[in-house]
Amino acid sequence: MHNRVLEKFRAGEKSLGTFTHLLSANAVEALAYTGLDYVVIDMEHSIIAAEHAAELVSTADGAGLAPFVRVDAIQRSPVLKMLDAGAAGLIVPGLETVDEARKLVEFAKFAPLGNRGYCPSRDGGWGMADCYEGGLTAYMARANENTLLLPQCETAGCLEHIEEICALEGIDGIFIGPFDLSIALGIPGDFADERHINAVAHVLDVCKKHGKLAVMFCGTAEAAKGYFAQGFDSVTMSLDIAVLADAFRAVVNTALN
Ligand code: 3PY
Ligand code: MG
Numbered sequence: 001m002h003n004r005v006l007e008k009f010r011a012g013e014k015s016l017g018t019f020t021h022l023l024s025a026n027a028v029e030a031l032a033y034t035g036l037d038y039v040v041i042d043m044e045h046s047i048i049a050a051e052h053a054a055e056l057v058s059t060a061d062g063a064g065l066a067p068f069v070r071v072d073a074i075q076r077s078p079v080l081k082m083l084d085a086g087a088a089g090l091i092v093p094g095l096e097t098v099d100e101a102r103k104l105v106e107f108a109k110f111a112p113l114g115n116r117g118y119c120p121s122r123d124g125g126w127g128m129a130d131c132y133e134g135g136l137t138a139y140m141a142r143a144n145e146n147t148l149l150l151p152q153c154e155t156a157g158c159l160e161h162i163e164e165i166c167a168l169e170g171i172d173g174i175f176i177g178p179f180d181l182s183i184a185l186g187i188p189g190d191f192a193d194e195r196h197i198n199a200v201a202h203v204l205d206v207c208k209k210h211g212k213l214a215v216m217f218c219g220t221a222e223a224a225k226g227y228f229a230q231g232f233d234s235v236t237m238s239l240d241i242a243v244l245a246d247a248f249r250a251v252v253n254t255a256l257n
Contacts, residue, residue: 002146003066003088003089003146003147003148004037004038004066004088005017005037005038005066005068005088005089005148005213005234006088006146006148006172006213008037008233008234009213009233009234014228014232014233014234014235015037015038015233015234016035016036016037016038016224016234016235016236016237017036017037017038017039017040017066017068017234017235017236017237018031018036018039018040018236018237018238018239018240018243019039019040019041019042019070019236019238019239019240020039020040020041020042020046020048020056020239020240021042021045021046021048021239021240021241022240022241022244023046023047023048023052025055025056025059027240028041028056028059028060028063028065029059029060029062029063031060031063031065031240032060032063032064032065033063036065037065037066037234038060038065038066038067038068038088039056039060039065039066039067039068039240040068040069040070040091040236041053041056041057041060041067041068041069041070041087042070042239043069043070043071043072043078043082044070044071044072044093045070050078050081050082053069053082053085054081054082054085054086054122057069057082057085057086057087057122058085058086058122061086061088066088066089067086067087067088068087068088068089068090068091068148068150069082069085069087069089069090069091070090070091070092070093071090071091071092071093072093074092074094074095074100074103074104075107076107076117079092079104079107079108080107080116080117083108083116083123083143083147084119084121084122084123085121085122085123086121086122086123087123087147088146088147088148089147089148089149089150089172090108090147090148090149090150091150091151091152091175091215092104092149092150092151092152093152093154093177093180094152094154094155094180095151095152095153095155095157095158095165096155096156096157096158097157097161098161098164098165098168100151101151101165101168101171102168104149104151104170104171105149105168105169105170105171108147108149108170109144109147109149109170110140110141110143110144111140113144113169113170114144114170116140116143118136118140123143123147124139124143144170148172148173148213149170149171149172149173150171150172150173150174150175150213150215151165151171151174151175152174152175152176152177152180153174153175153176153177153181153203154176154177154178154179154180154181154184155180155181155184156184156185159181159184159199159202159203162174162202162203162206163206166206166207166209166210166212167210171212172212172213173207173212173213173214173215173233174203174206174207174212174213174214174215175215175216175217175236176200176203176214176215176216176217177217178191178196178200178216178217178218179217181196181199181200182196185199200216201230204230204231204232207233208231213233213234214231214232214233214234215232215233215234215235215236216232216234216235216236217235217236217237218235218236218237218238219237219238219242220237220238221237223237224237
């Protein structure tokens, strides 16, 4: 039960990933050869449903890419299903309140931290593989430690309560959603506005203060470089489908001009 993002965080190294929207196991496998550390299977803003997401988790895992899943609801079922499928971590959008963060911990972490339900599943090698070594209690402790729970800071409520949310035991870090955050701040898409810059810097500071993973989303490699320089532990750069389209647009521009 290795988690490359967690291992790098602990070693003080940065990690880089991207979202997948392409609905393609081959595309996910190909991403593993690029040097990326992880892929986020996006169930919020794509039509990827649970069965397909679980297959992509297995593909990414087998290819050496840490499989994260962005779930589409703060509910027991999607959280449990994707953890049982073997997600290295969950990214949870739209969180507003401290109570929602507490609920998430309850769904995603085994006792004594939370109340995650158990059934032999892919995550624990169906009770047979190395990850189950030491039995159920040992597996539960390892799963709690190695499975990252990352709420998104992208609402006014989350920003307001970020100190309390970030400090909760079981919350492993914060994933900033800059687009929704900018909408919540009343400045859609204006990442250069001081209010956005200050909000992002504040969330980063709070993560550092509590020793939690700080993750930023952005749309370009240059922006990713800037966020690493600012101190983010991890950056999720764009979506596979957007990078593909950008690359072909550049090909067309070069070839036809
Ligand atoms: C946002 O920018 O709102 C995101 O959720 C990025 O993934
Ligand atoms: Mg968002």
